[in-house]
Amino acid sequence: MxxxxxxxxxxxxxxxxxxxxxxxxxxxxxxxxxxxxxxxxxxxxxxxxxxxxxxxxxxxxxxxxxxxxxxxxxxxxxxxxxxxxxxxxxxxxxxxxxxxxxxxxxxxxxxxxxxxxxxxxxxxxxxxxxxxxxxxxxxxxxxxxxxxxxxxxxxxxxxxxxxxxxxxxxxxxxxxxxxxxxxxxxxxxxxxxxxxxxxxxxxxxxxxxxxxSQLPSLWVFLVIVLGLLILIIILTSLGMHIIQRRRRVDLQRRVISGEVDLEAIGVKRLTVPREFLEKLPLYTYAGPRNVADTEKTPPEPGAQAQNLPSPAIEAETGLKAFPISRRSSAPEVTTHQPGEGPLPTFSQPTCPICLDDFEPNQTQVRELPCRHIFHPDCVDTFLLSNSSLCPMCKASVLPSGYCPARITNVMVRRERIIRRMRARSTANVEVTESQGQSIPTPRQLPGPFGSLGNRMGGSILGRRVFSAPERSHTRPPDIEMAEGPPHVGSEIAPVPTAVHPNQPNETPPECTEPTTNEPSRNRAEWARQRALTLLGNRQVPDDEDDPQPQSRLRRGLRRVFPGFR
Incomplete structure (x- = not known):
């Protein structure tokens, strides 16, 4: 003592x-x-x-x-x-x-x-x-x-x-x-x-x-220091939570107002809810037709599907005849004037997913807001399980103002990174213009993000921006479609051929190409099964963690300090 x-x-x-x-x-x-x-x-x-x-x-x-x-x-x-x-x-x-x-x-x-x-x-x-x-x-x-x-x-x-x-x-x-x-x-x-x-x-x-012993005084000092550290940690965590909450609310507001499309810029992969999908029009395909027939009397509406009005798509031009005012499932075709060249034709006679031809007056098609049409079995599976973007033009299928039920901190962080890189790319272009230098061509500077478009797939966001899976093996032999020469000016999107990660490399027995002796109906069914197999069951994750596996310490730090990388 x-x-x-x-x-x-x-x-x-x-x-x-x-x-x-x-x-x-x-x-x-x-x-x-x-x-x-x-x-x-x-x-x-x-x-x-x-x-x-x-x-x-x-x-x-x-x-x-x-x-x-x-x-x-x-x-x-x-x-x-x-x-x-x-x-x-x-x-x-x-x-x-x-x-x-x-x-x-x-x-x-x-x-x-x-x-x-x-x-x-x-x-x-x-x-x-x-x-x-x-x-x-x-x-x-x-x-x-x-x-x-x-x-x-x-x-x-x-x-x-x-x-x-x-x-x-x-x-x-x-x-x-x-x-x-x-x-x-x-x-x-x-x-x-x-x-x-x-x-x-x-x-x-x-x-x-x-x-x-001086230990009690030392312990008192250590307890005071520890208390101050805990207080600083609590205040820092509370401040970061408040900041992240404001950023989530701001991002949700901009998504609802249509300023930001989360999937289009590669922030998060979304899917189309079934209640929205069922509201998309479903028609019976009537076959392609030329523009000359559009000046004639519109044909009668075709068959209906799912108790919805089913206007027929005319065989020569691909345009639909509506009993009431509806938008067409094909791009608008202007009135043809003499001496302007050949008549334009409808450019989508096949399903871009399964590459199977639409059979006039038999095939039911689903029309997306971008006016591209697909087999319902093909596009419904794709929109419900893979992406909310059109497989053809990458336009969003979701209605205007739709926002995911949960805006996470990861979405906020990725959107901020993309926005900063877009601003940096725009600033570089303005500096180049002010100095009188040539602006890179679209091949050198693709899209509004500059070089970001070449890197968003892996190095920045950690995944591919496009909804279609990446091809992991050589493309199988093409399927012989309907007989006859292809339509003039037809544009068919390439079919995604990547195999699901859990799927073996060998072609499943149910996806084997049918023999030439089988009827065309069996070949169409085989094409749809092949498209579904290629799409796989790729559910979109709902959690806010990054796709890469992380340690418990890193996950714990992210919960205490939101926004921690």
């Missing part, structure tokens, strides 16, 4: 031989009639032996006796002749004692220690003679060396504390004033009127100790 302060007080207690009972009580005198000296600093612990928490040393202050004549003669320079010693205290009592001694000679100090061990001493107060009020040196200082290798600390069964030289000198001088009768003490006449003349008036010392 380390000493923090020492209190010196003046006490009064009766002579035990004048009492018929045992008395261990004393009265502390007031500061106006006695000596009081609290020492609150500059107390050094030399030995803390046999001191426990809550058991601070205390006792009547006295000076142990010396044995050798040399030490007795040397002591006269530091200790008053009438100082309190054992002979000035009641004899044969077990009163607690605290010794006070000057540290002036190693041999004399050892005699002090030997004499103190024979008395009921609770502690020793030592001081080096002088006028300094500074903190006494530590135990390993050579001035505390007694020439015994430090054995005095193990020989003493009581603690030892060092006072500043000036404090020790003051206490020693006062100790010489309180060693005789009550009338010999300062304010003796006043005290004699209050107490019995046989009572004792002596100095009393109390040592206030605390834990000698």
């Amino acid at each position: 380390t000493a923090q302060s020492v209190g010196i007080f003046t006490i009064e207690f009766p002579d035990p031989y004048t009492l018929s009972y045992y008395n261990d009580k004393f009265v502390t005198l007031g500061s106006n009639t006695s000596f009081q000296y609290p020492i609150t600093s500059n107390v050094q612990t030399l030995s803390a032996k046999n001191v426990e928490r809550g058991n601070d040393p205390y006792g009547i202050l006295y000076v142990p006796n010396l044995q050798s004549d040399d030490c007795i003669n040397s002591e006269k320079d530091y200790v008053p002749a009438n100082t309190t010693r054992l002979r000035n205290l009641p004899q044969g009592t077990d009163y607690a004692l605290i010794g006070l001694l000057p540290w002036f000679s190693p041999s004399c100090v050892l005699e002090y220690f030997a004499a103190a061990r024979t008395s009921p001493v609770k502690a020793l107060l030592v001081y080096q003679p002088g006028e300094s009020a500074a903190m006494p040196p530590t135990l390993n200082d050579p001035s505390w060396t007694l020439g015994d290798g430090g054995q005095w600390r193990s020989a003493n069964n009581f603690p030892t504390y060092a006072l500043a030289p000036v404090s020790g000198g003051i206490v020693m001088q006062q100790l010489g004033l309180y060693s005789g009768n009550i009338t010999d003490a300062p304010h003796g006449e006043e005290l004699a009127s209050l107490f019995s003349p046989t009572d004792y008036v002596r100095l009393w010392a109390t040592v206030n100790t605390t834990s000698g």
Whole structure:
């Protein structure tokens, strides 16, 4: 235990031989009639032996006796002749004692220690003679060396504390004033009127100790630092959550307003909900026709499907005749004027997914908002499981203002990256124009994102922007479609031929090309099955994590600090 302060007080207690009972009580005198000296600093612990928490040393202050004549003669320079010693205290009592001694000679100090061990001493107060009020040196200082290798600390069964030289000198001088009768003490006449003349008036010392280790203070410091770090982490996390929430709300607003198309720019792959898909028109294909027939009387509507109006698509031009005002499933064809060249023809006589020809007046087709038509089995599977973009022109099938149910932090981060790169690319183009340099051609600078279009597939966003799967093997032999030469100006989108990751490289038996002896209906069914097999069951993930696997630590940091990369 380390000493923090020492209190010196003046006490009064009766002579035990004048009492018929045992008395261990004393009265502390007031500061106006006695000596009081609290020492609150500059107390050094030399030995803390046999001191426990809550058991601070205390006792009547006295000076142990010396044995050798040399030490007795040397002591006269530091200790008053009438100082309190054992002979000035009641004899044969077990009163607690605290010794006070000057540290002036190693041999004399050892005699002090030997004499103190024979008395009921609770502690020793030592001081080096002088006028300094500074903190006494530590135990390993050579001035505390007694020439015994430090054995005095193990020989003493009581603690030892060092006072500043000036404090020790003051206490020693006062100790010489309180060693005789009550009338010999300062304010003796006043005290004699209050107490019995046989009572004792002596100095009393109390040592206030605390834990000698500095660990509690260190732990308090560590707890404060840890608390500040936790507070900073909480405030940082709360601030990032608020910022990310505002960004998610802003992105949702811009998606609803039509400013941002998440799938078109490669932020997130979306699918078309079934309730929206069922609202897309479903017709019966009536075959291609030329523009000349459009000036004639429109044909009657064809068959219906799913209880919806089913206007027929005319065989020569590919235009539909509507009983009411509807938009056509093919690009608009202007009125042909004489001398302008050949007549334009409808450019989509086959399904771009399965490459199977539409059979006039038999095949049901689904028309997307971009006016491209497909087999319902082909395009419904594609829109429900793969993408919300048209397989032909990559136009969004979702209605205007549609927004995913959940805008995640990953969507916000990717959209911000793309927006920054778009702004950087636009700035580069403006700088190039202002410097009078040639602007890169579309082959060199594709799309509105500049070089971003070449990198969005893998290095930036970590996946392909286009909805169609990437081809992983050579294309199988083409299927022989309907007989006859192809239509003039026909444009058929290439069929995606990538294999699903869980699908073996071999062509499934159900997708084997039918023989030439099978009817055309079986060949159409085979083409649809082949398209469904190529599309696979690629569900779009709904979580906000990146496609790449991540450690638990990284996922935890992302939850605490949204936006962490």
